[in-house]
Amino acid sequence: MPLRLSWIETANSPETPFPLNNLPYGRVSFANGSPRCAVPIGDLALDVSALERAGLLVLDGGPALQTGGWNELMARGPACWAALRARLAELLAEDAPEREQLTPFLRPLAEATPLLPFEVTEYTDFYAGRHHATNVGTMFRGADNALPPNWLHIPIGYNGRASTVVVSGTDIRRPCGQLKPKDAEIPHWGASQRLDFELEMGAIIGGATQMGERLTADEADALIFGYVLLNDWSARDIQAWEYQPLGPFQAKAFGTSISPWIVPKAALEPFRTDTPPRDHALLPYLQTNSPTLYDIQLQVDLQPDGAERATTVSRTNYREMYYSSAQQLAHHSSSGCAMRVGDLLGSGTISGPNRESRGSMLEISWGGRDPITLATGETRSFLEDGDLVVLRGEAVGDGFRVGFGECAGRVRPAQM
Ligand code: MN
Secondary structure, three states, X not given: OEOOOEOOHHHHOOOOOOOOOOOOEEEEEEOOOOOEEEEEEOOEEEEHHHHHHOOOOOOOOOOOOOOOOOHHHXXXXXXXXXXXXHHHHHHHEOOOOOHHHHHHHXXXXXXXXXXXXXXXXXXXXXXXXXXXXXXXXXXXHOHHHOOOOOOOOOOOEEEXXXXXXXXXXXXXXOXXXXXXXXXOOOXXXXXXXXXXXXXXXXXXXXXXXXXXXXXXXXXXXXXXXXXXXXXXXXXXXXXXXXXXXXXXXXXXXXXXXXXXXXXXXXXXXXXXXXXXXXXXXXXXXXXXXXXXXXXXXXXXXXXXXXXXXXEEEEEEEHHHEOOOHHHHHHHHOOOOOOOOOOEEEEOOOOOOOOHHHOOOHHHHOXXXXXXXXXXXXXXXXXXXXXXXXXXXXXXXXXXXXXXXXXXXXXXXXXXX
């Protein structure tokens, strides 16, 4: 699929993250005004809440973009998602007759303050990257027992906290908790010394299921509305002490950052790709009839407070995952667990096969054994106060890119 041309010239640059091919969904405010739904196009933001009020955007079932978030639109279902996307593409296409009518609803994107784009109703995080699970398992249990016996059969997850999912740009305070160094007999209270990021994608569920209902993996894929970048901030020392036998709890509950633009599944269609080869065939409920991963290039930049430039500490790709979000969602509903509109599923840390492609500091520094040197000359094993962590992602097509924007957060000192 080639670049689709728009009458907004900056949307036709091969470098813009927001060409007509993308049309992601965000929620912003301008000059501290009221929140509104917006769609970035080139270097502009289209105020679709105002567009709907003006009657230039009419959705079946009445207005859906007046509440300041995208949950209501999601709840209308895939036919409505497609109709909205088609109408936006029509209004912004090169030959659109409405361009003068649209001009009052376009503002510079740089003037928009991004807000959380949807109400996160529930949040679940997975452990579905094979390189990540192998690295972590090797560090903690040795190379022979790196992958737990269930790992190649089941997408492992835990129920996280929706209440502390925040939008890119929100500071993250270093958490305190129970810490028990290996040689200590009892734990003490203190600030985490092993604060980490996790490079992930988040899938946003656009439909609901009833308690007792089970989704096939193909039905699950159809229920995904779109994707964001996700940083599952993690306190490794708190995690190491608390995680047995029920998994992470406070180590990951203090904050999760997402990028501000929901990239619709429709924009990612040209980039679909298969999951990797299987060691064991998956049970039928996890099998899909079409590819459900995407070729999305990802990177992590780390910039200490006051440093002039950032250092890219990881480059990897979403296609490295062993389980897709569709498979995770099928598994999530397999017991009859009800899913909600606005459910967020974290992919799990996305690491590639080598050191340069590892998606967390735990892996990059191999548990602190091999610190990395930043462009400033400083070294890092884990995150320091003041560090700015920025995740970036884009799917690169022929002469265009579908960008996710940034998922940024700065580490603030602990409050003891
Ligand atoms: Mn995670």
